[in-house]
Amino acid sequence: MQTPACPNDDALRRYVEGQLVETERATLNAHVSTCDSCQSLVVSLGRGAANVELPPNIEEFEVLQRLGKGAMGEVYLARDTRLQRLVALKLLVAHGDESRERLMREARAAARVHHPNLAAVYRVAEHQGRLYLVSEYLDGQTLADLALPLPPERALAIATDLARGLAAAHLESLVHRDIKPQNAMLTKSGTAKLVDFGLAKAAGADPQRAVPDGADVDLTRTGALVGTPRYMAPELWRGEAATPHTDVYAFGVMLYELLGGRPPHHAPSVSDLRDVVLTKPAPPLAGLMPSLPPALCELVDRCLRLAPGARFASGAELLAALEALGARPPALHARVASPPPPRRRLPLAAASAALLVAGAVVFLWLPLRDERPSARSHVGDAAQAYDEGLAWWRSGSTTPAVRRFEAAVASDPSFAAAQLWLAFIHPDAVKARAAYSQAVLHKQQLGAAD
16 A cells, blocks of 8 residues: 555656666665565566566565676565665576585675675575575666766776775785676765675686677686686686786776777677787777876776786785876876965964974884885784785775784884884874884884885
């Protein structure tokens, strides 16, 4: 039974068929998630529109609408009846016990990574002999839905968001294996998120059939090729394992498309594409889009190097390069410099205090300019924790960065560089001051050796 606040049947039908504009869809999403009557109508309309039978409810998840089907299985919009929220429910395809166990293991690993630029995985479990995965429902569009090419500023902002998520996953030893525009969502708030993280390897299709270059065929059968052909690095075509380097390559192809409007390689079939990727370097982005900033083109070109070692080593390294570009607006577009705002005069005491702090920072901070003391004076667990702390900080994640710098200090209490980072970023003012004092105490380590 509908209430006056419920939409009419025609509005719900257009909701199911995807005919509503974003604002209308958002309003109906909020209503349907809490209205039992409308949920029943959505289920009924969804069955009629798709001409397929929706699966029965799974545990506390009420299936509302089919969203799509891919190599991993079928995806449905569902309502979590306990927490009263919309979720994406995926009924996964697994071939055999070994594939099932691997998929479960990788899904659980993905669920352990929490980052605002990764779609959250809430649960992976089994229901009546079939695996299912429950993840965050993102209301927005994929990058494949955008009109290309994008302005460089927007492409850089999207890429930086996605690289933050990729960096966080790589730090947890997770490899995406299938980065492409269809697996990158842009939410209505403007945040970009990677989805389907680390699951493509365990489910898939026949990798032997030839397809047009424009087709998105997932070559992900266990023991075969991993990824979508257009975005696969040369080493994947050779049958080598997926690594952070292969994710960086796929990221580069995607960014090339966002900026250039087309992928770097074209071929009429999968076999032809394989030959091109293995033998020919990607054409420089600047040749396709000469108006783009050279530094941005060089970043994309580095992602697409044939040799894995010539690319960025991980999402964290890629993120650092993207953020360096974003921190220098003139590198993206020429602007007439505006005059600086008038300076306000500080009281003498405040000015003296500021000078003291600035002097101390310069005194301690300049020796850290290359940010890699672990490569020389510190080794083992302390060095590794320090480098991980830097990577977390570059990815925009302060809490895990603090934990890793604290781990570095726990392994080596005289690690002044780690202490100084804690002094700058620790949310606890008392601990920050204590870390600063320790950095001063061990300041001799901030010299040439570091």
